[in-house]
Amino acid sequence: MISNFMYETPTTLVFGEGVIKELPNVLKKYGKNVLLTYGGGSIKKIGLYDEVYKLLKDFNIVELNGIEPNPKYDPSVINGAKLCKEYNIDVVLAVGGGSVLDCSKAIAACAKYDGEGWDLISGKVETKDALPLVDILTLAATGSEFDCGSVISYTAINDKRAYASPFIFPKVSFLDPRYTFSVSKWQTACGTADAMNHILESYFAKYDSILNNGMMMAGLKSLMHNVKIALEKPDDYDARAELMYTCTLACNGIFANGTGPSGWPMHSIEHALSAYFDITHGAGLAIITPRWMKEILSEKTLGKFVLLGKELFDIEVKNLKDAEKVIDAFYKFFESLGIPMHLKETGVDASKIDEMADHILEYDSTYGPHMYVNLDKAALVRILKESM
């Protein structure tokens, strides 16, 4: 069944080798003054920084660099928005991965708002405008290049918010798979686990259809096949290209439209983990995934494991015991990517489990009609304990 849904993604994707030669033509529609945002400098190592400057020789570029993983409202968003106002910025150009994009989305919105930017991000004030945002993606993972969402932390007040608004869709996302050749094995594995989890969160939802199921299995198969090649041979263009396109679609909604509520429980749990321990998002998700699956496995959810078993692992699922084999296969798959499959190996302290469970229930309610399977505090504690 396809439940009611609304879908929009006005972002233009420009995909493939050499596509950023179109960058000046795209940017000039918006104006001459560009805020260039990036992270720790990997874009300099791969030559992309110089390439951008060469292409934009007729533009006025102002820079915001040093954007953090799990990007921060203070200082990055605040500083970026300030620069936009000070230099009359016409367009924000984000060059990087999901964190740089998320941060730049918030900057683009805060640049057009005169009050305290956090009011937009926290939803206290409705976002009504944003500067145009263009990006060059350098990491296949979050799908931020093809959605209107972002996740921003405000350390001073211990807050982390998922911020979304139709005004912060990128206008154009440039995806050249070559810029991901230098992504480390660790980030490649974690980015893929993140995208796999995006699909699984939507798959374990109230409804399904031949179309949705098939698209999601295609996405999972593509990720699982191509990540292996990319880990082995980081400059394999075809593998990087398919990983990149699949990650872009995985979080966009096109796979999940009409599947109805799921609640994204694994992300809810992971948000608490990374709030407390700054764990890599994709690694946290990979560790939680099989434990969450085990927790929700029941006659009600058994059907979901039949297709996963058949399509991904060649396991015929007839009963709960068979389904456990599928869960185990996910565990082994993530392990084979080099992800440590225990939270204690990532620095998470078991003594915080109770507190984290409360945090999840407070910030990401995992009980209610928006959930495919409800998780109360006891269930959350079990999942976290099993994940240790």
Place this chain on the structure above:
Amino acid sequence: MISNFMYETPTTLVFGEGVIKELPNVLKKYGKNVLLTYGGGSIKKIGLYDEVYKLLKDFNIVELNGIEPNPKYDPSVINGAKLCKEYNIDVVLAVGGGSVLDCSKAIAACAKYDGEGWDLISGKVETKDALPLVDILTLAATGSEFDCGSVISYTAINDKRAYASPFIFPKVSFLDPRYTFSVSKWQTACGTADAMNHILESYFAKYDSILNNGMMMAGLKSLMHNVKIALEKPDDYDARAELMYTCTLACNGIFANGTGPSGWPMHSIEHALSAYFDITHGAGLAIITPRWMKEILSEKTLGKFVLLGKELFDIEVKNLKDAEKVIDAFYKFFESLGIPMHLKETGVDASKIDEMADHILEYDSTYGPHMYVNLDKAALVRILKESM
């Protein structure tokens, strides 16, 4: 492999039972003056016409009705554009299937152009603006609700053009599957065949990937499963809903991005058929499909049949003979939908085959680097003869 591509679809989909209650909120963004376009009056029979008037009681509605299947520049596009100028229309509201949508796209563009509208459609003059277009879809088939293309005929000068421009993307497409309950068995079958063919045209392309292949197989499976239910039980909401969403995606590009050139040869052949004999588009495509497959079957194309055989018909393809079984299965499938599988049964006259082959080569060149498999005149004649 994923080849370079550009993708954009700014259209908002609003999908599901009862969604058109949002119509006034959507239209009022554009203005008060609405051009309502529709076809032969089926929207009156299903009560949609009255529903629209009730919802739009605060708007000024001007009507253009009687839009033809294979919509015509003269009179429909000309009259529609004239009404827009005369009544200061702010937004075009198309209510119908692919023909009404295609015609309304052309009207929206011509309304903003002072010269001869055909110059835009024929590509002589670049389209630089269009009125906003909103639609309520009543037929699952062409995918016009989620793309920027249209096909318009100009009978007086014997011309038929595929017209595309980013300005004619619908702003919002309302898709309520209930409005397709009354679609006849014939139109349901032909619409599904059309959408299947959209996927097959993209599938038989130069490149493929796990992702693209998987999404396309999901689309084909969804169409083939749900059309059977819809033919049996026309008011089965779930089947109609999945047919509708699958048709919407089938022609949009999201399945085909990065598969590289294919040339859409079956559509090229069908355009000649419907230019000469006004045959139903989907029926023409269903008849051509197995004959075209037979013509292009070779060691080079064999691989494409392996997946089709496995995923759709449970046929293991190891050699050309096995592939012929797959082709035969497509033939039988279309036949099972009630589509006569010989052109002579649809009124096509064999004496025109030579002329039609010339027409195809003139208007839709089927030889060159844009083709997955080249078709010269002899090949076109063979396909048409076999289809008789």
